[in-house]
Amino acid sequence: MSDSPKPKNRWMSVLLILSLALNLLIVGVALGTVLRVKGGDHAKSPPGFGSALYRALPKDERKAMRGELFDRHRKGAKTRSQDFAVLSAALRAEPFDPAAVQVLLDQQAQSMADLQEALQQEWLARVVAMSAEERLVYADRLEEVVKHGPRGHKKKD
Numbered sequence: 001m002s003d004s005p006k007p008k009n010r011w012m013s014v015l016l017i018l019s020l021a022l023n024l025l026i027v028g029v030a031l032g033t034v035l036r037v038k039g040g041d042h043a044k045s046p047p048g049f050g051s052a053l054y055r056a057l058p059k060d061e062r063k064a065m066r067g068e069l070f071d072r073h074r075k076g077a078k079t080r081s082q083d084f085a086v087l088s089a090a091l092r093a094e095p096f097d098p099a100a101v102q103v104l105l106d107q108q109a110q111s112m113a114d115l116q117e118a119l120q121q122e123w124l125a126r127v128v129a130m131s132a133e134e135r136l137v138y139a140d141r142l143e144e145v146v147k148h149g150p151r152g153h154k155k156k157d
Helices: 010-043 049-055 059-092 098-128 132-148
Strands: none
Touching: 049 059, 049 098, 049 132, 059 098
């Protein structure tokens, strides 16, 4: 009798590795499903107010508002470039002056608030120009946007 062990079959090792990979795949899919379902509607928040108002507008109105926003963005580009240069200088200054940086931050915040105010006024003017029927259709679209969330997927009931 021989003391040498029986030669191992290579296919058995390959089969074990494939079995382990398949088991890990199944566990991953199950865990992902549980986490997604568990989060459900409770984890989802409604879309941002401004973005929902925008997405519910008819396509031609959205296009016009995008053009308005682009024009404002382009007009403010020179000012933003100057502000970044001033910020860069303020960050490099010795001694550092946090008050100067705060002034820049306040200017940027005011600029964003002005932009939001202008866009809200533009949106309101468009809604005022709608007929009663158009406003009802818009209200229905707005409800759908809020219900479906940011990516347009329907929420489960």
